[in-house]
Amino acid sequence: MAIGVTVNILTVVVGGILGAVAGKRMSQEFAGKLTLVFGVCAMGMGISSLIQMENMPAVILAIVAGSSVGLACHVGEWMQKGGALMQKPIAGLMANANEGSGGLSQEESLSMLVTAVVLFCASGTGIYGCLDAGMTGDSTILLSKSILDLFTAAVFACSLGAVVSLVAVPQAVIYVSLFYGAKLILPLTTPVMVADFKACGGFLLIATGMRMAKIQDFPVADMLPAMVLAMPLSALWTGWVMPLL
16 A cells, blocks of 8 residues: 555645745745755665665666766756646646745746656655655655655745645656556565665665755756666676676
8 A cells, every 4th residue: 555655645735735824934044944954864864775785886886877877868857847847737726826925926936836846746755765665565765755745845835835735646646656666566576676776765865865955966866767777787786797706
């Protein structure tokens, strides 16, 4: 059962509503410092996943090769474009989408809404969390992410209003698809492959945390193809390289 997925989606809805009610009561300074705390939490989640790594060379190769593919194919740019496309019907559902925007212009509001769509629907943490929950049944990453998303959605809603809650609609479609798609992959995996997959996701979580804490602007979206390569390279290393060493 997709408990982690369900909880994560609901936290975006609830956070959006709470933020809309709170309005201007949350200062920009408070929101900024809270984001730094989110970054530290994400890095902690990543470190806990790294501990499970079995084949470090295979995981490092997956990160480097996957990131190279992502950068060459401009995955981050395509995700931004996808977020812009999802933003249009969301904004259209609410005629007063700019209401409660705290003095933001229409252009600024739409830009912030695109950021929210990409963050909640296509973040490395969310994609990894859904795949992990689908393959292993462990919703720890998604439940931890849900706590962060509750407050993040509230921060966005303080500027954009309740329209942020509607981001949960495309998020539900994407996360449910990833969750049940991962279940189809599970029979083809081994415990070692899953452990290396988790470690690969851990690297992405650390990169996400550093980006949120404004330490370094890692191209997290462009690093996502590494998740696809992690398990095949782990199997290749275990079955072909290790016997030769």
